[in-house]
Amino acid sequence: MAIDIYKINPEFRDIMPQEIIDLEENATWAQNQKKPRGIKELPDTKELLEEHSLCAGCPEAAALRYVLAALPKPEETIIVNSTGCTSLMFPHIALHTVHSLFGNQNAVASGIKRSLAWRFPDKVKDVVVLAGDGATVDIGLDYTLQSFFRQEKITTICFDNEVYANTGGQESGMTPKGQVFKMAPEGKKFEKVKMWELATTSGCHYSINMTASAPKAVAKAVREAILIARDIGPTYLNIYTPCILEIGLSANEGLGEMKDQDKDRFASYKYVSDEAAAHLIKCKEEGLL
Numbered sequence: 001m002a003i004d005i006y007k008i009n010p011e012f013r014d015i016m017p018q019e020i021i022d023l024e025e026n027a028t029w030a031q032n033q034k035k036p037r038g039i040k041e042l043p044d045t046k047e048l049l050e051e052h053s054l055c056a057g058c059p060e061a062a063a064l065r066y067v068l069a070a071l072p073k074p075e076e077t078i079i080v081n082s083t084g085c086t087s088l089m090f091p092h093i094a095l096h097t098v099h100s101l102f103g104n105q106n107a108v109a110s111g112i113k114r115s116l117a118w119r120f121p122d123k124v125k126d127v128v129v130l131a132g133d134g135a136t137v138d139i140g141l142d143y144t145l146q147s148f149f150r151q152e153k154i155t156t157i158c159f160d161n162e163v164y165a166n167t168g169g170q171e172s173g174m175t176p177k178g179q180v181f182k183m184a185p186e187g188k189k190f191e192k193v194k195m196w197e198l199a200t201t202s203g204c205h206y207s208i209n210m211t212a213s214a215p216k217a218v219a220k221a222v223r224e225a226i227l228i229a230r231d232i233g234p235t236y237l238n239i240y241t242p243c244i245l246e247i248g249l250s251a252n253e254g255l256g257e258m259k260d261q262d263k264d265r266f267a268s269y270k271y272v273s274d275e276a277a278a279h280l281i282k283c284k285e286e287g288l289l
């Protein structure tokens with residue numbers, strides 16, 4: 001039975017499509033499962049994004065499902081999103097989300113985390129930022145870094161597609177050198193910013209660079225990052241979710257592109273602070289991982 005976070009107004013129940021009713025009745029949030037939730041539940045979890053308005057085959061949609069499946073406490077999680085292709089998915093999930101003004105998502109998330117800690121001191125409340133590279137590393141970079149400097153207990157997930165996709169293809173700091181887009185015809189003049197290293201040197205206790213090619217690996221990273229942020233401090237995940245539209249791939253080619261980049265620009269990078277590593281051992285002993 002679903003937890004009480006998603007309820008249809010009784011006045012409107014008779015005009016609701018069946019899938020919305022299913023969502024209310026069959027969502028699996030908080031079924032008090034003994035084992036941590038995970039990828040295995042994707043095929044039959046109702047609340048995990050069945051439809052979306054992204055391009056067919058967009059890796060962002062698949063990656064979001066992996067993220068959602070891995071949340072340790074979805075009913076107590078608030079996802080702060082920013083404008084971009086990622087934001088098109090959020091109306092389709094049964095979860096607390098906030099769509100902040102483009103770029104200031106980490107400032108908004110910091111405020112939410114602090115007020116929830118004050119309002120519900122005895123409850124676990126996880127705050128996760130999920131936004132594109134334009135929002136996280138370009139226009140919102142200052143807010144992102146300042147939240148790391150302040151040691152805010154939030155997880156920041158950047159869906160790095162190396163472009164401002166939603167506005168038609170402008171380059172971002174995360175675009176690789178030489179890349180040409182429809183609205184960046186001269187080609188990027190400098191190398192891709194290594195945001196995962198910047199996160200480490202800016203105070204994150206856990207920082208990863210990876211692609212979304214392997215669902216279980218994404219889920220593991222998300223879970224670890226959230227558990228560390230909950231008790232220790234800021235964590236950062238940089239996940240490559242290529243914009244197949246902008247790089248000229250068809251709907252079934254996104255996975256191949258991510259697998260290729262596993263060995264190249266997104267070859268695995270992982271930093272875990274000593275404090276965070278000790279915490280992960282504790283979480284494992286407590287059955288949270």
Ligand SMILES: Cc1ncc(C[n+]2csc(CCOP(=O)(O)OP(=O)(O)O)c2C)c(N)n1
Nearest residue numbers: 083084085086102132133134135164165166
């Ligand atoms: C304050 C503000 N500035 C600019 C925009 C325009 N805008 C909307 S989406 C977007 C690009 C988003 O790029 P990214 O964050 O990389 O996400 P993607 O679409 O690539 O997933 C921009 C610049 C806006 N909506 N609001």
Ligand code: SF4
Nearest residue numbers: 054055058085165243
């Ligand atoms: S424009 Fe690119 S990032 Fe946006 S939905 Fe389409 S494929 Fe995905």
Ligand SMILES: [Mg+2]
Nearest residue numbers: 132133163165
């Ligand atoms: Mg982008």
